[in-house]
Amino acid sequence: MPERTSYDAVIVGGGHNGLVAAAYLARAGRSVLVLERLDHTGGAAVSTRAFAGTDARLSRYSYLVSLLPPKIVQDLGLRFAVRKRTVSSYTPAVRDGRPTGLLVGGGDARTRTAFAELTGSDREFTAWQDFYGRTRRLAERVFPTLTEPLPSRDALRARIDDDALWHALFERPLGELVEETFTDDLVRGVVLTDALIGTFATAHDPSLRQNRCFLYHVIGGGTGDWDVPIGGMGALTDALADAARGAGAEIVTGCEVTGIATDGRTAEVTCDRGTVGARRVLVNAAPRELARLLGEEPPPPAEGAQLKVNMLLTRLPRLRDTRVDPREAFSGTFHIAEGYRQLEDAYQQAASGALPAAPPSEIYCHSLTDPSILGADLVRQGYQTLTLFGLHAPARLFTADTAEKAPTRDRLLAATLAELDTHLAEPLADCLAHDADGRPCTEARSPLDLDRELGLPGGNIFHRDLAFPYAEPADDPAGDTVAARWGVATSRPTVLLCGAGAPRGGGVSGIPGHNAAMAVLEEGRVAH
Structure with missing residues (x-):
């Protein structure tokens, strides 16, 4: 511990949100201490050489950037950039006994042709253009509110100024809108996937958790684009740590916080x-961990629902759909077993306690857009990375797995890669690199692995169910306070929540960290 015994702000957790808060507060002249349990900062937003003896620095847990406001990058003077992908997605399929697929990207004319070849008409492409035109207008209106005080429900609805879209996304299960808008099963599935990232739900779930997940996946940056972090995700958190330290914040790693006490x-x-x-404590951890530190009852259990896989390949595999270059197909999001009916079947099977027969997943190749994460020799030899995110893999399926023995995880990994192989002209195993010990360069993480390694409750990548980005009564546990207005209040007035579990949290955004810092600074102005 440093020699100093008291700070204006102590931040529990050195993930990206904690580092954002630390940088803002230190730049404003506050004394700041960050305490991190692990031996490094970054939390889930890190880059790692995951395979022994290989010079490949993979974004280990979180992959792409959409929700990070350029405002934060500019305010903190971060040396960090993202690069756009020319292809949005590729979804392989079999129609009339022949391999085909849907490539979205490369310009409107090319995408229109791809839709027509798959569906036989322009109808789905026209519906697609209209649908995502409306979500883009929604994004332009909603995204700027994420770094402002939390609006009321009515204020956000007025700002969106599209009652039909509001009703469809905020009040009705998303499946109704998808089914009203599109007729092709594959197209419906591609749209629905954004509602199921880390979220175990059906298209018609009455809780609307799928709607909330979809919303956050289409509003990022005011465009909905998902971009590649140059240098890997660790480049962002390294830049944030540098900004915080440069502004005077102290960061201590390898230091686990065991309790928080407050007299109000x-x-x-x-x-x-x-x-x-500390005058204020900012907790960059899940609500479950916050309750533990305060000695309170924990919130209802959260549950993650994904399989995360990192791979290093000596080359990209050839596709059965020979019309598409693998370099294009894998540079965007490569959808596997994500037709609309396939997603529902996988959900029902997992809900009954069985592994999905055709596990849905999506894959992308970071190194095609940003080869800087590979050593020069690997680039020359044509090596590539693949990251896979499996859907409908709830934590409940893995309860028999342990850190030492994970048969369920391994069985699901094998089934997921086998499903990918059905669309390849050669087995993926033939393309995998091997590490210095001769093992295939494949690393898989179940929800329970993420709980053990990162403290994500049940492996939930959002810390708990996402919330709509407007004020709810539950957002105000301490009364009408500055912290409540910013959506970072807890039951204790001196403790703020700045992690992904705060309203408007989830994803690599820095938004809860920004908002907690703004609340602290506003409180200071009010006090004076």
Whole structure:
């Protein structure tokens, strides 16, 4: 621990949101201490050499950037950039006994042709253009609110100014809109996937959790684009740590916080190295961990629902659909077993306790857009990375797995890669690189692995179910306060939530960190 015994702000957790808050507060002249349990900062937004003896630095847990506001990059002077993908997605299929697929990207004319070849008419392409035109207008209106005080429901509805779209996305199950808009099963499935990333739900789930997930996947940056972080995801959190330290924040790693105590005016944070005082404590951890630190009852259990896989290949595999270059297909999001009916079947099978017979997943190749994550020798030899995100893999399926023995995870990985192989002209195994010990360069993580490694409750990548980006009564546990207005309040006035579990959290965005810092700074102005 540092020699200082008290700070204006102590931040629990050195993930990207904690680092954003630290940088803002330190730049405003506040004394800031960040305490991180792991031996490095970054949390889930890190880059790692995952395979022994290979010079490949993969974004290990989180892959793409959409929700990070350019405002944060500019405000903090970050040396960080993203690169756009020319292809949005490729979805292989079999129609009339022959391999085909849907490539979205490369310009409107090319995409129109791809839709027509798959469906036999222009209808689906026209519906697609209209649908995503409306979601883009929604994004332009909603995204700027994420770094403002939390609007009321009525205020956000007025800002969107499209009652039909509001009703479809905020009040009715998303499946109704998808089915009204599109007729082709494959097209419906491609649209629905954005509602199921890390979210175990059906298209018609009455809870609307699928709607909330969809919303956050189409509003990023005011465009809905998902971009590639240059240098890998760790480039962002390294830049944030540098910005925080450069502004004067102190960062201590390898220091696990064990408790937070508060008298309502100030607080004390206890870790395995001692206790330090704070005017405000910002918790960049899940609500479950916040409750544990405060000695409160934990919130209802959260559950993640994904399989995360990192791979290193000596070359990209050839496709059965010979009309498409693998370099294009894998540079966007490559959808596997994600037709509309396939997604529903996979959900029902997993809900009954069985592994999906055709596990749905999506894949992309970071190194096609940004080869800087590979060493020069690997680039010359044509090596590529693949990252796979499996859907409908709820934590409940993996309860028998342990850190040492994970048969369910391994069986699901094998089934997922086998499903991919059905669309390849050669087995993926023939393209896998091998590490220095001769093992295939494949690394898989189940929801329970993510819980053990990162403290994500049940492996939930959002820390808990996502919330619509407007104020709910539950967002105001401490009354009408500055922290509540910014959506970062907890039951204790001196403790703020700045992690992904805050309203408007989830994803690599820095938004909860920004909003918690703004609340602290506004409180200071009010106090004076």
